[in-house]
Amino acid sequence: MIPLSWYLILSGILFTIGVIGVLTRRNAIVIFMCIELMLNAVNLAFVTFSRQLNSMDGQIFVFFIMTVAAAEAAVGLAIIVALFRNKGSVNVDDMNLMKW
Amino acid sequence: MEITIPPFDIKSIAPIIIMTIAGIVVLMADVFFKRALKDKLAYLSLIGIIIAGVVTFTQIGPTVYSFSDTFVVDNYSVFFNFIFLVSTAIVILMSVSYIKQEGINYGEYYTLILFATMGMMLMAGGSDLITIFLGLEIMSISLYVLAGFRRNRLDSNEASLKYFLLGAFATGFLLYGIAMLYGATGTTNIKEIAAFLANNPALSNPMIIMGSSLLIIGFGFKIACVPFHKWTPDVYEGAPTAITAFLSAGPKAAAFAVFFRVFLVSLPALEPKWSMILWVLAVLTMTVGNVVAIAQTNIKRMLAYSSIAHAGYALIAIVAANSLGTASMLFYMLAYIFMNLGAFAVVIVLGRKGEENLMIEDYNGLGYKHPLLAITMSIFMFSLAGIPPLAGFVGKFYIFSAAIKSGYVVLAVIGVLNSVVAVYYYLRVTVAMYMKPPEREFAPLSLSPYMIVALIISIWGTIHLGIFPARIIEFAQKSTLLY
Numbered sequence: 001m002i003p004l005s006w007y008l009i010l011s012g013i014l015f016t017i018g019v020i021g022v023l024t025r026r027n028a029i030v031i032f033m034c035i036e037l038m039l040n041a042v043n044l045a046f047v048t049f050s051r052q053l054n055s056m057d058g059q060i061f062v063f064f065i066m067t068v069a070a071a072e073a074a075v076g077l078a079i080i081v082a083l084f085r086n087k088g089s090v091n092v093d094d095m096n097l098m099k100w
Numbered sequence: 101m102e103i104t105i106p107p108f109d110i111k112s113i114a115p116i117i118i119m120t121i122a123g124i125v126v127l128m129a130d131v132f133f134k135r136a137l138k139d140k141l142a143y144l145s146l147i148g149i150i151i152a153g154v155v156t157f158t159q160i161g162p163t164v165y166s167f168s169d170t171f172v173v174d175n176y177s178v179f180f181n182f183i184f185l186v187s188t189a190i191v192i193l194m195s196v197s198y199i200k201q202e203g204i205n206y207g208e209y210y211t212l213i214l215f216a217t218m219g220m221m222l223m224a225g226g227s228d229l230i231t232i233f234l235g236l237e238i239m240s241i242s243l244y245v246l247a248g249f250r251r252n253r254l255d256s257n258e259a260s261l262k263y264f265l266l267g268a269f270a271t272g273f274l275l276y277g278i279a280m281l282y283g284a285t286g287t288t289n290i291k292e293i294a295a296f297l298a299n300n301p302a303l304s305n306p307m308i309i310m311g312s313s314l315l316i317i318g319f320g321f322k323i324a325c326v327p328f329h330k331w332t333p334d335v336y337e338g339a340p341t342a343i344t345a346f347l348s349a350g351p352k353a354a355a356f357a358v359f360f361r362v363f364l365v366s367l368p369a370l371e372p373k374w375s376m377i378l379w380v381l382a383v384l385t386m387t388v389g390n391v392v393a394i395a396q397t398n399i400k401r402m403l404a405y406s407s408i409a410h411a412g413y414a415l416i417a418i419v420a421a422n423s424l425g426t427a428s429m430l431f432y433m434l435a436y437i438f439m440n441l442g443a444f445a446v447v448i449v450l451g452r453k454g455e456e457n458l459m460i461e462d463y464n465g466l467g468y469k470h471p472l473l474a475i476t477m478s479i480f481m482f483s484l485a486g487i488p489p490l491a492g493f494v495g496k497f498y499i500f501s502a503a504i505k506s507g508y509v510v511l512a513v514i515g516v517l518n519s520v521v522a523v524y525y526y527l528r529v530t531v532a533m534y535m536k537p538p539e540r541e542f543a544p545l546s547l548s549p550y551m552i553v554a555l556i557i558s559i560w561g562t563i564h565l566g567i568f569p570a571r572i573i574e575f576a577q578k579s580t581l582l583y
Binding site for chain 2: 019022028038046048052055064065068079080086095098
């Protein structure tokens with residue numbers, strides 16, 4: 001059997017990939033995908049802990065995270081679409097109307 | 101595995117249910133009775149808020165845990181519910197004419213505000229990290245939409261996108277922190293986390309340290325403390341002004357409610373660690389907020405940096421970590437919503453369609469043309485600057501005395517120095533209004549009766565809390581989490 005700590009390491013790696021993606025990518029949709037990756041890394045950590053501790057709380061939490069992530073995706077993509085209609089670009093470097 | 105359904109205690113979440121129903125009723129009324137009710141949706145929302153307020157009033161007193169300890173009604177959450185309801189009511193009054201003027205008079209505007217308020221109430225009463233997370237997200241998702249509500253305008257889109265991406269990013273950190281705490285303690289309930297940490301070595305467990313640090317990042321984003329503040333000025337500037345006012349009042353108070361509850365109730369065992377981090381964050385937040393606000397020329401941006409600075413003052417209260425600190429934070433949040441919403445109300449009155457007249461020089465000579473409005477703005481500016489006998493002064497006074505009581509004299513001194521810096525940019529608005537010649541034609545003011553009510557409530561709150569703070573302070577001291 002694969003030891004549980006491996007799952008935690010995988011979760012940490014996925015989370016780090018997500019953070020690096022958010023910080024380095026410039027396309028709003030790719031950034032959003034990286035955020036989703038972070039949330040799923042969290043889900044993996046929760047499920048692992050739930051298994052390790054033999055408690056259900058972690059799995060319940062994962063359901064809530066998935067629901068919220070779905071709601072966030074709906075709103076987030078709508079915002080990106082609204083922006084694309086006005087600007088014709090989803091590159092976050094172009095979002096420079098306001099500074100300082 | 102046998103699953104028992106815990107007893108329901110609907111009464112404890114009654115205000116939240118009422119806000120939800122009010123939101124749904126407004127949405128349905130907008131769809132089905134659009135013609136008949138076009139301008140009455142604000143009334144419906146206000147009725148919902150008043151009923152929720154009355155129900156909240158009956159909850160004062162005992163501490164009730166419900167839904168298997170995931171939700172709690174205590175004086176602390178009741179006090180915050182009052183803050184949320186008052187701020188939401190003022191924002192709705194401010195919005196009625198504003199959204200017509202901006203051409204965004206849709207029913208879902210009120211619905212989203214009511215849902216956001218419902219999320220805040222869930223946060224303030226959350227006694228389990230799941231509840232807190234849910235409340236935070238209900239609030240945030242509504243706010244992402246509201247920030248981009250003028251969807252034909254690029255600055256509103258941009259504000260919404262920035263808020264959304266950074267908010268979701270911060271949520272990721274918050275959740276990872278919660279996962280770490282869950283892994284280390286085996287529970288997400290904040291009381292049980294506290295009980296676990298009291299009986300086990302907390303400071304030597306890296307998972308707990310990392311988890312609570314990640315929580316600081318997540319909450320720090322929501323309260324806009326430096327270095328997690330970069331979204332604030334852009335979002336505040338781009339969002340519709342009424343929503344900017346809303347953002348600076350309720351959601352900030354809600355984030356503080358959660359911040360205090362999680363750190364003072366569930367993580368007191370780690371206090372030596374987090375009080376040092378928060379000490380630094382408080383100093384940075386105050387200093388950066390105040391110093392950068394000096395350089396601003398746009399009044400919405402200036403108020404954004406001022407709200408960052410005010411978050412710094414409130415952080416002092418959490419560093420103090422005594423009962424006076426919590427009471428002073430409660431009082432400060434109440435005082436802050438009155439003066440800040442009032443200032444934004446004046447900004448809306450002077451603004452024209454398409455968000456014009458937002459520069460500080462647009463206020464030049466206002467004192468000669470519209471003396472009453474200029475006096476109103478001056479009252480809010482003096483209060484924000486912390487000049488007696490207004491609410492802001494009393495709030496700061498209690499926060500600094502809480503810090504001194506816990507021995508953080510240096511922190512209190514830095515706070516006082518910062519409020520001196522703050523006087524400069526708040527008074528710049530007053531100077532512009534009274535000591536500079538008018539540079540533009542002032543159109544006659546279009547003050548709707550709703551706006552006048554909103555302004556009167558804000559002025560009353562600012563002055564009343566400044567001159568007669570005793571009763572509110574007394575209630576706040578009964579509402580602390582620590583005894």
